[in-house]
Structures are given as structure tokens and as C-alpha cells.
Amino acid sequence: MKTTTAILLLFGTLLFTMCTPVEEYEIGEGTWVDLTHDYSEETLFWPTSDTFKLDTVFVGQTDSGFYYESYKFSTAEHGGTHLDAPIHFSEGKKSVEELEVDQLTGQAVVVDVSDKAEANRDYQITPKDLTSWEAEYGEIPNGAMLLFYTGLSAYWPDAEQYLGTTTRGQQGVAELSFPGIHPETARWLVENRNIKAVGLDTPSLDYGQSTLFETHQILFEANIPGFENVANLDQLPATGAYVVALPMKIKNGSGAPLRIVALVKD
């Protein structure tokens, strides 16, 4: 039965090889992690920006005898967990509704820079942070959703700890202090990798003390959108999660409230 044994081995190997899925992300297998902060009166916004307000339309029993409640709200586009569309800093680039669902979904790459951000809350993520990550996990794949975990999300919604200030208005902007992505890193990504989007758990892609927002400019010029104030990134593995990031579909919007979730394999 030597031939039979050989065939058994051959088919065993074939079975293993052919059953390994090309795409490893199967919806329905795995656990959804919500990477989104609530919108409420506590939601943090840029110091110069209008904030989120929910107003009651009706709450209670109607004259017709049934229970009913309903609200309306107002908000700036750029607060809470939200999308930055490329047009926010780059004329003629994509607005919110022009971003295809395909660009807002994909394999998560999660880069943990929390040690550095804890040591320096004005830390700017460097190209070396990415090459170090790649040395451990392999090259950032085409179409990746690149997410940075700085650890700042632990302070949400405490403005003093998260934004670095509770001051509103232009004086508040001058006092902002939080980590971000160095413009050189944005340039390295645009020139060397093919990512779909970038996200992080801080108020802005650029660090708090930025005045030119160069990281925004560089990424958006390349039509790469940003996700800001992302939550729960500590719950994602470095690779292997799948991100679905769906903004409210505002026509001509420069940004929008974002519901971002990730499927993590069990």
C-alpha cells in the first residue's frame, strides 16, 4: 500500500492548501468591534468649532395613545469620531459622498505608538515607526486601512487630557497638545505604499501644535481620507482585522460623522 500512502499524503497536502482561503476575512465569523465614540453634549470638537447639540422634538404619549420620541441635532462636520474627506484641505479632491465604499473598507494595519506618545504627548509618528512595524509584520499590504494607536483615546472625553486644553476659541487652538503623524511619514506613505485611508485616536492627523496641517495636505492631495478620534484601537490586532468605515453621506461635505467598526477573527 505504498502508493496509497503516497496518494493519501498528496491529497492531505492538497486539501490543506486548497482550503486555505485567499481572502481571510469572512463576515459572520468573528467579532465586530465598534471603533466609534458616541455623539453627545460631551463630544469633543476643535476649540473654534460648533459642537454637537441634540434638541427634543417630542417625548411622551401622543394624543393618539401611543408612545413617541424624536429629536433633531446640529453639529460641525469635524468633531467626534469623524471622516476628513480629501477636499477638507485639498481643492478639487474628493468630498464625502465621492468616496466609494470600496475605499472605506479593507484590511486593518494597526501601528501601536503608544509608548512614544505616552513619553511625549506632542509626538509625531515617523517613517521609522512604519518600517519598524514592517520589519515585524511584513510590508503594509496594498489597499490597507492604516490605523495608529497612540493611547490618547483613554482620556476621551476629558478635554484637558485629550486636547491638552479646555479653552475654547483661537486661544484654545494655540494650547492644543496631542500626538499626530509627521508630514515626512505622510510623504513616505504616498510615495512608497498604496493605502486606502489613515486613521488614529487623536483629534487630528497632524499633531496639536501644527499650524500648516501638512500631513492633511499631503494625504488629501493623494485622495487618501482620514479618520479622527477613533476609539478602541487597543482592541485590534496588528494585522488580521477588517475595517468598515461608513460616514454619513453628506453631499459636497468636507467631513462627516463616521461609524467605524472592525471585524476581528475569533
Added chain:
Amino acid sequence: MKTTTAILLLFGTLLFTMCTPVEEYEIGEGTWVDLTHDYSEETLFWPTSDTFKLDTVFVGQTDSGFYYESYKFSTAEHGGTHLDAPIHFSEGKKSVEELEVDQLTGQAVVVDVSDKAEANRDYQITPKDLTSWEAEYGEIPNGAMLLFYTGLSAYWPDAEQYLGTTTRGQQGVAELSFPGIHPETARWLVENRNIKAVGLDTPSLDYGQSTLFETHQILFEANIPGFENVANLDQLPATGAYVVALPMKIKNGSGAPLRIVALVKD
């Protein structure tokens, strides 16, 4: 080599059986279909409701020499493609942020009632519409996202055709005319099937002439949320698509702008 042939056949069969995935929905394989209307000044709302307004914060070159644009907006919760949370009509039931991502994602079941709705724009979907669908496609699976295609979405955003009226205020409510889900169908679903959510391409789960909104009451009492003004349902197959429906995460909200998409196998 008779034994070898038998083993070949055995392993061939095994290979086929074991490689058939348990879950047939693989993210990354397939095409995303956006089931969401834009938010703009054209977005349709209930006649008594505030509508969507986008206000400019800044558009143009800044003094610092870079391009920048930014907006703010206001809207009622219940207009455009949106979520109805159970608390909208059922006291103490789930509000927007209490709906887990797992309940907002799942296998699509698409029931086409467009022939009946075209013949009668005040048509109410019956339990028989569901049992007829099941006779053709099998029982509605546990955890299904149940979507009804009435064809009304073809008229969006023409208020006269879609809502049945352009009149605003209480008089407009009296003139509403569009199809919906009969309360008996809602009751049948709650008692006989185990669905996660219900959606359709009309302004309301109940038909336009409803005054008691019983379908809302019955489904929401069972913590089953609704998706209203859904778009592009004609692009989905009756079975086999996977829905991801992510509302803006409004704390204590009774409803919210919804981005709803579906993955359709190629």
C-alpha cells in the same frame, strides 16, 4: 490500482465537501453596493420635520497659504436614508447607540413587492408576500436583515411622487401616500421568525395613510429596528448579499442618519 482509484474518489469528494465554506460571505470578494441616498437640500423629510441644512464655515485659501473648506449642518434624526431605533415608538427600548453592530449586520433577504406597489401606491405588504417569498427561496434565516423593495426609490427626491405630496406641515401628513408594511406582517414576523432588522425604500415602515404606526410599535416593542428611505435595493439579489448598516452613533437618539451598504457576491 482499484484501491488507489477509490481513495482518489474519496479524497476528491472530501476536498469538495470540506472546501465549501460554512459562511458564504467573504469580505473582499464581491462588490459593495451603496444603499444610501445623499444628504443635501433635496433630501426628503416628513412634512412636519426640520430638514437638512449645510452651512459653510470656511471655503478658500487661508492666510497661512493652504486651501481649506469646512461646514456644519443641522437635521432632524428621521429623514433621508435613516435608522429608526426601537425607542422611537416604544418606551424603554433601545436607542441608537444601544444597537450593537452585530444587530446591524447580516444576511440580506430582499422581498420584491414592486408589482403590487406599482398597482397601488398605498399597498401594505402582507404576511402572504413573505410566505410566497419563502416558497421560492426557503425560510427567512435566523438573523436576517429583511429588506422590502417597493420601487418607490425610483422617484427620489421628487416629493410629489415619493411622498405623495409637496405640502409641508400637518396638511402634508394628511396627504402622504406610499406603500408600507401591514401591522399583521410585523406581528407575523415577531411571532414566527427571528430577524435582526427591517428596511424598505419608502419614508416609513407603516404606509403613508397610517395614523397609529402599528407596524413601528410592534417591531420596536420587540427591539427590531427599521431602515427607511433605503436606495438601490433593485441592485440586490433575493438572497446572498450581506448588509452592513451603520448609523451615526447618537447617544439616546431615537433615530440617526444611516449609511447602509451591501456586499454582493460577484
